[in-house]
Amino acid sequence: MLLYRCLRTMFERSDFFGGSLFALAASVVTDLLHHEPLSYRTLEEVGLPKAFVAAIKVRALAPAGPSGMHTQVVCAQARVLVWVCKRVFRYLGQM
Secondary structure, eight states, X not given: OHHHHHHHHHHHTHHHHOHHHHHHHHHHHHHHHXXXXXXXXXXHHXXXXXXXXXXXHHXXXXXXXXXXXXXXXXXXXXXXXXXXXXXXXXXXXXX
């Protein structure tokens, strides 16, 4: 749980940590979801998907620079969003 909270904090404070760390945190989330698909529920309980989406909404149009978006961040966003959407649609299909 501590790892998940740290990742959430990296997304929430991406302006402080910068784009490279944001991309690295997103890669960790992607790998985690790929190898442990059942961990999504725990990630959701910690608020990680919401923090990720909020970070994208706030900073998606930020200029490239020390804390702005760059290629790594854009690629990482796509991978994580695919997993989040898969899990949400799978959940909705079970209702």
